Amino acid sequence: MTMVRGKQIISTKQLFAILFLGLMNHGYVSISRWITEVAHQDAWISTFLGGFIAFVLLNIILLLMKRFPDKTFIQISDEVLGKYLGKIPGIIFLIFLLFFTALSLYLLVSLVSAWLLPKTPIDVIIISILLLQIYLTREGIKVLGRFQEMIMVIVLLGMPITFLPYFIYQNHTLLMPIGGTGVVTILKGALPAFYTFFTFFSLLILYPYVRKDASHKEIVKASNMSILVVTILKTFYVFGSIAVFGEKEIQFFLYPLLEYVKLLVFPVIERVEFMMIFLWLFMMFSGTVTTFYMANLTAEQVINVEGYKNTGLIIAIPIYFLTRLSQNIAESLSLFRLEGAVLSIVLLATIAFVFGLSFILQKGGENA
Amino acid sequence: MRVLKLVIILSLFLIVLSGCWDSVELEEQFLVWGMGWDIDEENPNLMTLTLSAPSTTEGAPEPYIAVSSSGYSVEEGRKNIQKQLQYTIEMGHLRVLVISEDFAKQGILKFMDSLGRNPRIGRETKLVVTAGKAKDLWDLEHPSNLLPADYLVELLKVNAKQGITADITFRDFFEAISNEGQEPVTSFIRMSKDAKMFNAAGLAVFKEDKMIGKLMDIEVQAFQFIIGKCKNGTITVGESTKPGSNSITFCHRRGGSKVKTEIINGEPHIYLKVELEGDISEYTADKPTVDEEVIEKAETAVTLRVKKEVEKVIEKAQKEFESDIFGFGLYFKAYHNNYWKSHDWAKEFPEANVHVDVRVKIRRIGIES
Incomplete structure (x- = not known):
């Protein structure tokens, strides 16, 4: 059985960056709308709960991956289920990643198209971004890790600006009554919130690449730190946007985050949100690159050609067509919910099945 | 290549x-x-x-x-x-x-x-x-x-x-x-x-x-007192153009408002507290000496004027416009949610009991005394 390639190692710092950007990317621009639609003024509690669910699942995944420290989920399923049956979980994971990347890409493209390049054909924007993703992922995870580390610094430096509108315009009566929507509604809201934390699944692929250079404990620390920071940031942002706009007004916005920063008025800088868009573009792009790379690696490991440099070119084709599935942002939001509901259940079931079987067959861990 | x-x-x-x-x-x-x-x-x-x-x-x-x-x-x-x-x-x-x-x-x-x-x-x-x-x-x-x-x-x-x-x-x-x-x-x-x-x-x-x-005019100022956004401005009490009369102008530099709400016997009660701090910028008396007594009188006069204007604007919004432009309804939705759900605020607002409390503090009197 092949193990991860020796040259491809990332540090725990890079793991933190990849997880942080991936977790932040998915839905950050629209999260307050998606969740207030369900949980109204209590959406921030749902967001926190969504992060907590992701935190619990992430730690379960970490425990399971500890049993196979040098293998990705695809390689684990090969070992547990055998040469042919073992491909099925890999294929399911690949389908999930293709949809996930396509949807994240569409959200990124629609933002660019609506705010920055309204006259540029959408295909040109998609293809440009895909070309850049192919280029960035050609050299493997090491280059990707360094890229994400650099982007994380830029994003973290710009992040405090997004808190300013809350401190200037907050009206806490808009958050009241806290818990007034009821436990059931808050829990219902936690589900779409959880979908926005979905990229914690990256650990199923990334774990062995970090494990070469770090202990399990260090990986647990970096992963938990990333999900904790993102949960706090997302919860505070949803809390802040409800306190500024109120849950009703948020329903009018497709990109509440940009409406939120649009409130800032600085001397000389007329359009603050355009500066902020570049920050989100970095973040969203970084998030899509991670899932794009994972789709590459999954495909390579499923057909046992790991290290082939042109996988990106091939993977980009289905991603392009899947991205074109959404004709507009409203459709993509429906797809987001569908994808979240169906794929999360299928994926969680697949992961549970593979690891469950590994326990029954006593594979991995001390028996490996 | x-x-x-x-x-x-x-x-x-x-x-x-x-x-x-x-x-x-x-x-x-x-x-x-x-x-x-x-x-x-x-x-x-x-x-x-x-x-x-x-x-x-x-x-x-x-x-x-x-x-x-x-x-x-x-x-x-x-x-x-x-x-x-x-x-x-x-x-x-x-x-x-x-x-x-x-x-x-x-x-x-x-x-x-x-x-x-x-x-x-x-x-x-x-x-x-x-x-x-x-x-x-x-x-x-x-x-x-x-x-x-x-x-x-x-x-x-x-x-x-x-x-x-x-x-x-x-x-x-x-x-x-x-x-x-x-x-x-x-x-x-x-x-x-x-x-x-x-x-x-x-x-x-x-x-x-x-x-x-x-x-x-003054109604706009009173509206802003109510919503707590009138940080600066002036209010003149008295009519100094009339023979034998004088006026005092209060220039407020800080201010805010607090709203508390209650339901008493099924009726909405709104407790509005307006607080203003500022200076005397004009005193047109024959002997324009500003001492403690004048300051006290001025505070009382400005308080009464602000209270009167605030009450007038609230009454206008309730009786003439029947429109809650102050956002009092937000407080009932936030703190009396059961009442909010069982009542139509648009119909309740004109009949709501509003209790106004105004506090004015004079901090400076200019460079003449």
């Missing part, structure tokens, strides 16, 4: 990333600063849209251009204006939207849609209702400012800082109209008789999206 590949890839990027689809030269743009809405004079079913922009052509005879056209919606009006222009209309710099009083009375929300939908339009754009026609505003010849839109925006900003008016933006309007328990207001202006100046001392009061009345 490797270099050739690189050149081809980079050339491809040049084509797709140059942004050539979206580039528009500044001189080719009609940079809209001001927009006006009127009911069409010939066909009342149509709206007349006016767009005002500074001239971007070098050597243009006028510093700005104002073009009007009619349509069934803002976008249709914009398209009809475009027919008259050699420039591309660019809305990203819109600074003020002026709506005529007649138009505002018919309801404005559906017409605001295109402005909220356009990502280039800022939420800090001012929203104003004008007496008379919005179309006429752009003909104003102010002696010190060549651009009417610029003059209007600066006028609102400066007067809002002094508590004389409130510069209401798209953000304020959308927030008030979308929140249950609050009704919107906008700035209200009127042109001077010689058509050279605006008077910005008013607020247009709305119920849902229809204008139903206005608050003028």
Whole structure:
């Protein structure tokens, strides 16, 4: 059985960056709308709960991956289920990643198209971004890790600006009554919130690449730190946007985050949100690159050609067509919910099945 | 071969990333600063849209251009204006939207849609209702400012800082109209008789999206005391022009309000506390010595005046407008949610019991005593 390639190692710092950007990317621009639609003024509690669910699942995944420290989920399923049956979980994971990347890409493209390049054909924007993703992922995870580390610094430096509108315009009566929507509604809201934390699944692929250079404990620390920071940031942002706009007004916005920063008025800088868009573009792009790379690696490991440099070119084709599935942002939001509901259940079931079987067959861990 | 590949890839990027689809030269743009809405004079079913922009052509005879056209919606009006222009209309710099009083009375929300939908339009754009026609505003010849839109925006900003008016933006309007328990207001202006100046001392009061009345002068100040946004301004008590009378002017520099709500015997009670701090900026007595006694008397006089004005405005909103422009309903929704769910606040507000408590503190008396 092949193990991860020796040259491809990332540090725990890079793991933190990849997880942080991936977790932040998915839905950050629209999260307050998606969740207030369900949980109204209590959406921030749902967001926190969504992060907590992701935190619990992430730690379960970490425990399971500890049993196979040098293998990705695809390689684990090969070992547990055998040469042919073992491909099925890999294929399911690949389908999930293709949809996930396509949807994240569409959200990124629609933002660019609506705010920055309204006259540029959408295909040109998609293809440009895909070309850049192919280029960035050609050299493997090491280059990707360094890229994400650099982007994380830029994003973290710009992040405090997004808190300013809350401190200037907050009206806490808009958050009241806290818990007034009821436990059931808050829990219902936690589900779409959880979908926005979905990229914690990256650990199923990334774990062995970090494990070469770090202990399990260090990986647990970096992963938990990333999900904790993102949960706090997302919860505070949803809390802040409800306190500024109120849950009703948020329903009018497709990109509440940009409406939120649009409130800032600085001397000389007329359009603050355009500066902020570049920050989100970095973040969203970084998030899509991670899932794009994972789709590459999954495909390579499923057909046992790991290290082939042109996988990106091939993977980009289905991603392009899947991205074109959404004709507009409203459709993509429906797809987001569908994808979240169906794929999360299928994926969680697949992961549970593979690891469950590994326990029954006593594979991995001390028996490996 | 490797270099050739690189050149081809980079050339491809040049084509797709140059942004050539979206580039528009500044001189080719009609940079809209001001927009006006009127009911069409010939066909009342149509709206007349006016767009005002500074001239971007070098050597243009006028510093700005104002073009009007009619349509069934803002976008249709914009398209009809475009027919008259050699420039591309660019809305990203819109600074003020002026709506005529007649138009505002018919309801404005559906017409605001295109402005909220356009990502280039800022939420800090001012929203104003004008007496008379919005179309006429752009003909104003102010002696010190060549651009009417610029003059209007600066006028609102400066007067809002002094508590004389409130510069209401798209953000304020959308927030008030979308929140249950609050009704919107906008700035209200009127042109001077010689058509050279605006008077910005008013607020247009709305119920849902229809204008139903206005608050003028001291009422605007009282409104701002109630919502806790009047940090600066002056209040004069007494009439010094009358023989034997004198007046005192209180200049407030800090202020705020607190609202508490209760349900007593099924009835809504609102406890409003207004606090102001400031200076004496004028005392027109024969012997203008300001001692402790005068300060105490002045505090009492200003307190009574502010209380009276605040109560008058609340009564006007309750009885005349039946519109909760202060957002008291937000507190009932937040803190008495069961009451909120079982009652229609629009019907309850006119009958709500409002208890006003005003505290005024004089901190400075100028450099004469």
